[in-house]
Amino acid sequence: MSDLLAHLNPPQLAAVTLPAQHALILAGAGSGKTRVLTTRIAWLISTGQVGAQGVLAVTFTNKAAKEMQARLAALLPINTRGMWIGTFHGLCNRFLRAHHREAGLSAQFQILDSADQLAAIKRLLKNLNIDDEKYPPRELMHFINAHKEQGIRAAQAEAYDAYTSRRVELYAEYEGQCQREGVVDFAELLLRSYELLQRNEPLRQHYQARFRHILVDEFQDTNRLQYAWLKLLAGRGSGKPDTPGGGACLFAVGDDDQSIYAFRGAEIGNMHDLQREFELPEVIRLEQNYRSHGNILDAANALIKQNRGRLGKNLWTEAGAGEPIRVFEGYSDIAEARFIVEEIGELVRNGVSRQQIALLYRSNAQSRVLEHQLFTEGLPYRVHGGLRFFDRQEIKHALAYLRLLANPDDDTAFARVVNFPTRGIGGRSIEALQEAARQTNSSLYNAAASLAGKPGSAVARFIALIESLRAETKDLPLPEVIDRLIERSGLRQHYLAEKEGQDRLENLDELINAAAGFVHDDGGPAVDGEEAVPDGGPLASFLAHASLEAGEHQAGEGQDAIQLMTVHAAKGLEFDIVFITGLEQGLFPHENAAQEREGLEEERRLMYVAVTRARKRLYLTHAQTRMLHGQTRYCLPSSFLEELPVELLRRINRAVASAPAAAPRPAAGAGWPKPAATNGLRIGQNVRHTRFGLGVIVSTEGAGPEARVQVNFGSGGMKWLALEYAKLTPA
DNA sequence: CTCAATACCTTTTTT
DNA sequence: AGGTATTGAG
Numbered sequence: 001m002s003d004l005l006a007h008l009n010p011p012q013l014a015a016v017t018l019p020a021q022h023a024l025i026l027a028g029a030g031s032g033k034t035r036v037l038t039t040r041i042a043w044l045i046s047t048g049q050v051g052a053q054g055v056l057a058v059t060f061t062n063k064a065a066k067e068m069q070a071r072l073a074a075l076l077p078i079n080t081r082g083m084w085i086g087t088f089h090g091l092c093n094r095f096l097r098a099h100h101r102e103a104g105l106s107a108q109f110q111i112l113d114s115a116d117q118l119a120a121i122k123r124l125l126k127n128l129n130i131d132d133e134k135y136p137p138r139e140l141m142h143f144i145n146a147h148k149e150q151g152i153r154a155a156q157a158e159a160y161d162a163y164t165s166r167r168v169e170l171y172a173e174y175e176g177q178c179q180r181e182g183v184v185d186f187a188e189l190l191l192r193s194y195e196l197l198q199r200n201e202p203l204r205q206h207y208q209a210r211f212r213h214i215l216v217d218e219f220q221d222t223n224r225l226q227y228a229w230l231k232l233l234a235g236r237g238s239g240k241p242d243t244p245g246g247g248a249c250l251f252a253v254g255d256d257d258q259s260i261y262a263f264r265g266a267e268i269g270n271m272h273d274l275q276r277e278f279e280l281p282e283v284i285r286l287e288q289n290y291r292s293h294g295n296i297l298d299a300a301n302a303l304i305k306q307n308r309g310r311l312g313k314n315l316w317t318e319a320g321a322g323e324p325i326r327v328f329e330g331y332s333d334i335a336e337a338r339f340i341v342e343e344i345g346e347l348v349r350n351g352v353s354r355q356q357i358a359l360l361y362r363s364n365a366q367s368r369v370l371e372h373q374l375f376t377e378g379l380p381y382r383v384h385g386g387l388r389f390f391d392r393q394e395i396k397h398a399l400a401y402l403r404l405l406a407n408p409d410d411d412t413a414f415a416r417v418v419n420f421p422t423r424g425i426g427g428r429s430i431e432a433l434q435e436a437a438r439q440t441n442s443s444l445y446n447a448a449a450s451l452a453g454k455p456g457s458a459v460a461r462f463i464a465l466i467e468s469l470r471a472e473t474k475d476l477p478l479p480e481v482i483d484r485l486i487e488r489s490g491l492r493q494h495y496l497a498e499k500e501g502q503d504r505l506e507n508l509d510e511l512i513n514a515a516a517g518f519v520h521d522d523g524g525p526a527v528d529g530e531e532a533v534p535d536g537g538p539l540a541s542f543l544a545h546a547s548l549e550a551g552e553h554q555a556g557e558g559q560d561a562i563q564l565m566t567v568h569a570a571k572g573l574e575f576d577i578v579f580i581t582g583l584e585q586g587l588f589p590h591e592n593a594a595q596e597r598e599g600l601e602e603e604r605r606l607m608y609v610a611v612t613r614a615r616k617r618l619y620l621t622h623a624q625t626r627m628l629h630g631q632t633r634y635c636l637p638s639s640f641l642e643e644l645p646v647e648l649l650r651r652i653n654r655a656v657a658s659a660p661a662a663a664p665r666p667a668a669g670a671g672w673p674k675p676a677a678t679n680g681l682r683i684g685q686n687v688r689h690t691r692f693g694l695g696v697i698v699s700t701e702g703a704g705p706e707a708r709v710q711v712n713f714g715s716g717g718m719k720w721l722a723l724e725y726a727k728l729t730p731a
Numbered sequence: 732c733t734c735a736a737t738a739c740c741t742t743t744t745t746t
Numbered sequence: 747a748g749g750t751a752t753t754g755a756g
Contacts, residue, residue, distance in 0.1 A: 060745065061746080062745090062746085087745085088745095089746045111746090189746080190746095261743085261744075263744085264744065363741090363742050364742085365742090365747090365748090385744085422733080426733095427732090428732095549746085550745090566742085566743065567743080568743050569744085590743080602743095627747075628747090630748080
């Protein structure tokens with residue numbers, strides 16, 4: 001016990017040992033957030049205030065959930081496996097499996113990932129003969145998901161115009177299709193769980209009485225539905241006070257300054273709402289930072305202060321000020337990359353471990369130049385956030401066969417593999433199947449089975465294949481089922497013949513290994529009188545695992561390599577040395593976000609997250625020109641650079657890099673723009689406009705009196721100006 | 732049905 | 747630029 005609480009600072013200790021009450025913990029970057037969360041759980045359990053089954057701990061990512069579980073296992077001598085620790089989606093899946101009947105689902109219900117969902121929507125539109133130009137599938141998917149995340153069903157959705165009312169109809173059709181097929185998308189997992197809890201009083205009371213303490217990580221990232229779900233479980237959401245047991249204590253940990261997912265529905269407002277609705281007397285702030293040197297924190301604090309409506313927080317450290325923040329300007333993205341790689345070479349020679357160096361960027365497209373340069377110099381690197389294991393096409397194909405075995409009504413799976421590997425069932429045949437399925441209001445599989453009158457037809461052969469596979473794998477263990485299916489479906493043969501198929505075959509073998517290593521978690525031993533609930537068995541469980549946990553990115557995990565990732569992907573991580581690259585107006589802050597204050601503030605939070613990743617040394621780099629969408633763009637430095645106190649910064653300009661500004665290189669030089677003269681102004685030149693201020697000429701058009709120039713005024717936007725009228729002076 | 736050419740798009744992303 | 751998605755020819 002005393003061990004448990006040792007080494008906690010006063011606010012951490014206060015948070016961990018808070019009496020049974022609702023609480024909001026404002027945990028700054030690097031302030032020991034996960035530690036507080038796990039120690040709180042361990043403290044509650046070890047002091048006998050709650051049993052392990054009375055705890056519900058929610059995170060957003062599997063990684064965070066796993067880490068919490070691992071740390072807890074180290075703190076407590078109990079088995080954490082039966083505990084409800086997991087992601088929102090993982091826990092809802094568990095809940096729905098246990099109560100599938102009440103939720104109106106089969107025990108075998110499948111989970112659609114985003115790609116499956118998009119495919120399902122495309123199929124729906126095709127079936128209904130809807131012009132997908134007018135109703136773009138992606139847009140419709142977003143429309144549907146946004147509604148679900150607000151807790152709004154098609155029946156309640158408001159339509160203020162004809163277009164939207166049609167989209168609402170399509171939403172309803174989509175709901176119907178999913179229900180028919182026995183599939184559930186990500187948002188549906190949450191909404192179903194929420195609705196079931198809300199309308200089923202005994203069930204709600206059961207869970208409300210069971211969970212005494214609900215702990216939430218990254219609370220600033222919750223959307224409305226997730227917050228509503230939490231409130232319901234805590235006994236606050238159903239209007240009347242219907243919690244005989246008194247309801248649970250909600251312990252939310254978050255940082256409004258690190259909210260960077262508003263674009264996908266996260267509501268920072270939930271933090272304010274939580275304070276108000278749960279009548280929180282106070283907010284505990286964890287402001288002591290154990291990660292970064294002082295200069296880095298000062299920079300972060302100065303930056304984030306520009307945002308309005310914050311809950312407010314100032315990070316500090318006992319570590320010294322450390323080094324100044326290095327700022328580098330290159331004349332092109334290539335020069336920027338070259339500088340970075342040279343600098344890394346120097347660091348590595350001085351003994352810095354490569355995996356302690358991170359290159360961060362705003363958008364994925366920026367990684368290419370960096371990768372190229374690293375590759376040229378022979379520095380090992382690892383790009384995070386690529387294609388994940390269960391997202392690979394060969395894996396998705398194999399899983400689709402598996403899904404079809406588990407649930408023949410899964411049309412998404414059917415459509416995916418009915419002609420893969422090709423077996424002569426083309427567009428025509430599939431349309432016929434779709435027509436038949438619609439007429440009989442049944443699945444593609446059923447339509448195919450009843451339509452396969454001609455025994456020799458391709459469709460009949462496909463059905464026969466699936467049927468015999470199902471029969472012969474019925475009692476086999478999962479890995480063997482998959483092995484058999486890869487063989488019999490012709491997948492193996494197909495990739496064997498493909499010249500690039502070697503990797504894919506290896507991945508398929510890896511899938512078999514994954515199945516062999518997969519531990520079917522049926523929710524653990526029955527707890528306090530709950531019956532062990534049938535959950536669909538190991539097959540459904542493995543498929544859910546594949547959808548919910550797409551698998552860590554790539555191999556090369558343990559390699560000592562430079563780490564490359566977007567700023568978003570870097571959240572929660574830390575490195576000795578961090579390069580924030582591409583700090584240019586329009587890129588970071590991104591042009592699509594810089595127009596409104598809300599957008600700019602989210603970008604600033606993103607920058608805040610980036611800055612606070614660094615432990616010892618921080619580099620901020622930007623370039624004057626950058627290849628974007630196949631065109632050279634002329635860029636102004638990011639406004640965020642100006643928001644940092646100058647005394648913390650040190651500009652580095654290598655002799656080589658600063659020279660060309662005076663004496664432009666020939667056009668053949670790496671990335672140096674071709675100057676196109678127009679009335680004495682040329683591309684790339686800085687200019688000043690009386691109204692728009694400072695800008696850079698991006699392109700020119702025409703000549704003489706008709707000449708126009710396009711100027712990037714940074715936050716002022718991109719403007720076309722006629723030279724004859726616009727008062728532009730070189731700056 | 733398969734392959735090749737062409738149109739299109741492009742912030743961030745977990746589940 | 748570069749990748750994907752859809753369309754058109756064989």
